[in-house]
Amino acid sequence: MAAPSTTALYGGVANRRITIRDLQLAKDRGERWPMLTAYDYSTARVFDEAGVPVLLVGDSAANVVYGYDTTVPVTIDELLPLVRGVVRGTSRALVVADLPFGSYQASPQQALESAARFLKEGGAQAVKLEGGARVAPQVEALVGAGIPVMAHIGLTPQSVNAFGGYRVQGRGDEAAHRLLQDAKALQQAGAFAVVMEVVPSEVATEVTRALHVPTVGIGAGPGCDAQVLVWQDMAGLRGGGKPAKFVKEFAAVGDVLRDAATRFGDEVRSGAYPAPEHEYS
Numbered sequence: 001m002a003a004p005s006t007t008a009l010y011g012g013v014a015n016r017r018i019t020i021r022d023l024q025l026a027k028d029r030g031e032r033w034p035m036l037t038a039y040d041y042s043t044a045r046v047f048d049e050a051g052v053p054v055l056l057v058g059d060s061a062a063n064v065v066y067g068y069d070t071t072v073p074v075t076i077d078e079l080l081p082l083v084r085g086v087v088r089g090t091s092r093a094l095v096v097a098d099l100p101f102g103s104y105q106a107s108p109q110q111a112l113e114s115a116a117r118f119l120k121e122g123g124a125q126a127v128k129l130e131g132g133a134r135v136a137p138q139v140e141a142l143v144g145a146g147i148p149v150m151a152h153i154g155l156t157p158q159s160v161n162a163f164g165g166y167r168v169q170g171r172g173d174e175a176a177h178r179l180l181q182d183a184k185a186l187q188q189a190g191a192f193a194v195v196m197e198v199v200p201s202e203v204a205t206e207v208t209r210a211l212h213v214p215t216v217g218i219g220a221g222p223g224c225d226a227q228v229l230v231w232q233d234m235a236g237l238r239g240g241g242k243p244a245k246f247v248k249e250f251a252a253v254g255d256v257l258r259d260a261a262t263r264f265g266d267e268v269r270s271g272a273y274p275a276p277e278h279e280y281s
């Protein structure tokens with residue numbers, strides 16, 4: 001097993017879970033950190049062992065776990081069991097649960113009821129929700145109730161039907177200014193971090209400098225405090241189609257798995273597996 005590349009986030013720290021305070025101190029020290037999605041016990045264990053300090057049970061499970069076209073249809077009841085698995089698979093990573101579409105927009109009370117389920121029934125340590133200043137009341141209610149909140153602005157996939165597709169957000173002076181105002185409003189409401197998805201690098205850098213809480217980029221350039229990717233994108237387990245421009249495949253897990261499944265099939269068909277060492281007498 002490759003040794004985990006320990007960052008100062010973990011430096012000298014005993015085996016305990018990362019807290020939102022650790023993430024704030026990392027920004028204050030100018031340290032970048034990684035975040036990955038996770039949707040089950042086995043992969044969460046691997047990412048926890050690798051020293052990834054934050055794992056997100058994303059509503060992207062809609063796409064990569066359940067096979068929906070967008071994140072719009074996925075429900076709390078579909079995401080909760082995934083959160084439970086990820087929490088059981090981790091001892092050090094902070095686990096963030098994505099609030100799905102329709103579970104928080106109606107009111108701060110609805111947001112509180114939804115987020116409480118992810119903490120009480122799922123065991124998550126924080127939640128994430130999409131939107132700008134309009135959801136600041138939700139963020140304030142959750143933070144006031146003791147629930148850490150990660151905000152998410154820019155390309156917010158739950159609004160795909162309003163955007164009319166997946167497009168760069170925050171382009172142009174007016175849109176860039178609105179993004180900055182949204183980020184400040186969410187920080188003011190108490191968000192402990194702000195995800196920025198598919199925005200011009202220059203804009204993301206400006207927002208990162210303007211905020212005291214960490215920014216987490218996905219397609220937002222190198223100026224953010226942290227970076228997040230969907231793990232299947234990061235590891236090269238693609239469901240087909242061309243990956244987004246921001247994706248870097250750090251492995252070819254899809255090829256490795258296909259090869260393993262093919263060889264298993266070949267050996268079953270030939271009788272080579274199971275061999276004597278796999279048998280009981």
Ligand SMILES: Nc1nc(=O)c2c([nH]1)NC[C@@H]1CN(c3ccc(C(=O)N[C@@H](CCC(=O)O)C(=O)O)cc3)CN21
Pocket residue numbers: 059060063064071155157166167168198230232233243244245246
């Ligand atoms: N596997 C996976 N990875 C993700 O990053 C992801 C999901 N699923 N599901 C939920 C959302 C949807 N996301 C998306 C989906 C499409 C683009 C996309 O088509 N991007 C274009 C940008 C087009 C432009 O230039 O405006 C690209 O080519 O990168 C980006 C993010 C990010 N999220």
Ligand SMILES: CC(C)C(=O)C(=O)O
Pocket residue numbers: 037056057058059060061098152195197218228229230
């Ligand atoms: C890509 C991240 C930010 C996300 O929201 C998700 O995976 O659902």
Ligand SMILES: [Mg+2]
Pocket residue numbers: 058059060071098
């Ligand atoms: Mg999401």
